[in-house]
Amino acid sequence: MQRLFVSVFFAVFLFSCDHGSENTVPFGFQQPEHFPEATYTFENNPVTKEGFELGKFIFNDPLLSRDSTISCASCHDQRVAFADPQHRLSIGIDGRLGERNAPPIFNLAFVNEFFWDGGVVHVDFISLNPIANPLEMDHDVALVIEDMKSDPEYQQKFAAAFGEGKEINSARMLHALSQFMVMMVSANSRYDQYLLEGEALSEAELRGLALFENNCASCHEGILFTDRGFHNNGLDSEFTDVGRYLITERDEDLGKFKTPSLRNIALTAPFMHDGRFKSLEEVLHQYAEAVKDAQTLDASLKADGRLGISLTDQEQFDIIAFLETLTDESFVSNPLFFAP
DSSP states (O other), rough: OOOGGEEEEEEEOOOEEETTEEEOOOEEOOOTTTTTOOOTTTTTSOOOOOHHHHHHHHHTTTGGSTSSSOOHHHHHHHGHHHHHHHOOOBBBBBGGGGGOOOOOOOOOGOOSSSSSTTBBBBBGGGGGGHHHHHTTTTHHHHHHHHHHTTTTTHHHHHHHHHTTTTOHHHHHHHHHHHHHHHHHOOOOOHHHHHHHHHHOOOOHHHHHHHHHHHTTTTTTOOTTTOOEEEBSSSOOOSSSSOHHHHHHHHHHGGTEEEEOOTGGGGOOSSTTTOOOBBHHHHHHHHHHOOOOTTBBBBBGSTTTSSOOOOOHHHHHHHHHHHHHGGGOHHHHHOGGGGGO
């Protein structure tokens, strides 16, 4: 049954006129009742309709790339929870092959470390990485700003978002992008409806939920389905990508990557930091049969004298049935995020 549950999470309102006088209705981020408190610094960058719309415009503009061929939306497609369904590794300008899989974008307002290695610690700075990365957009932010300053459409949109006479600069560009991205809240899956409204789950889904809680929830914990930590989950014994070690240079972080949220996981293939798995079936088989040992392997994957998680084929099937309840159809089809 179609529900209006999503309205709890988004203050999505339009401006209306009543007898010639404009009545402004608030627009902005709304805290989901069953989520942890947002960590984003809204006091420094409150979401406005004009700022959000500017951020959406920038997100979809290939002007951010050196040759004007790649936008943020090129690797982050709303239909699959702002992931990239086409490429195992991200593809940048001139067809350059990236080093990691482009992660999905949602619920950024609730976490403090971003990218697979946690190398960025605030939403406002996320966009600097792909713009400057030579394998992605390969551009200079200063040049992006100069192009925006000379564009009448950008002049108008920045003035609407931040005020007439305010300079177009990188801080305001990044704030606008953040206003767009922090509104990407995914909290209306069938699982959420099960928790909050008693929506029924099938027997297989309930079995999968119990199996998930017993075998997977130590890392994919809580309502966000991530402990927001970094783990070596047994993909390799030797590491061509050192993961978290690249940031901390601590031996204990070698081969560790950020625990991704499992919300919308049925939509966001390929999986893992390098996109090596095409399906959830491959992922569950990896944990059940193919975990590789290493000094930094997570302790939960080498318990009971064996590597991995002991799961029968039926148990793997049931876990996948549960994971499919985490798909938020209202999020991936929300017109609020459609490209302008």
